[in-house]
Amino acid sequence: MNERSNRRDTRWILCWAGGLLLLWEACAWLLHQSSGPAGTSAASKLPYPHLVLAAIAAGGSELAGQGAVTFGNAALGFAAGALIGYLLAIGMSLSRTAERIFAPYAVASQMVPIIGLAPIVYGILHQAETARVLMAAYVTFFPVTVHALRGLKSVQPGQLELMRSLAAGRRVTYRKLILPAALPGLFTGLKIAAPLAITASVVVELMGAPDGIGVLMVSSLYYGSAQVYTFWSTVIVSMGIGLGAYGIVSWIERRVAPWQPEFRARRGGS
DSSP, X not given: OHHXXXXXXXXHHHHXXXXXXXXXXXXXXXHHHHHTTOHHHXXXXXXXXXXXXXXXXXXXHXXXXXXXXXXXXXXXXXXXXXXXXXXXXXXXXXXXXXXXXXXXXXXXXTTSOHHHHXXXXXXXXXXXXXXXXXXXHHHHHXXXXXXXHHXXXXXXXXXHHHHHHTTOOHHHHIIIIXXXXXXHHHHHHHHHHHHHHHHHHHHHHHTTOSSSHHHHHHHHHHTGGGGHHHHHHHHHHHHHHHHHHHHHHHHHHHHHOTTSHHHHHHHHHO
């Protein structure tokens, strides 16, 4: 049943993607027709998707290599930020004082935009790998903290009373009840943060890093209309990396927390 549901979801995603490509193709054709002979200027605004896909196929090895660099650094930062955010959420759930102290600072840390903070961090460190990891961790820890803390506080009073009636201590209650109950909230924060970590890594690369998909993006912009399809191919690949990161987290969620209502509904309805 689960395999049948997965195949149905895959067919739906492919149909949605195909419809989007057809719409893009039609919009590009209309734009090119309205632009007349100035096809280059029209392509710089909205190129044909089949030519973008051809550019991806032609530069596949380079795009894959640079994309792997971006993904690797973002994944390290994502893991570090997720760990920091989860531990911070646990600390704030255990102590109201800790929540009052750290919650305002956590919120204030997100007031600085990534596009403004990334060049500062990269300018101080002058190390692209470290800057990418730090920026990915920076955008990851906050959504993980917020959603994990909400999950940790989602346990019903009756459930806590039941654990007390069974003579369960605080450590056992956390391990058997509170931490498992927080998993849906934790994964919500992780799914929000995963694409953001990729974006943060790309933003650092735009500041002058030696490698990564963002470097290809900047270099193709430097050549203008001559590299317009290369630029769009880097944009598509960046989107694909972000979607892949989201998909990995969603796949892990299905294995770690399969009791969630939406997963049970899919298995029951398939």
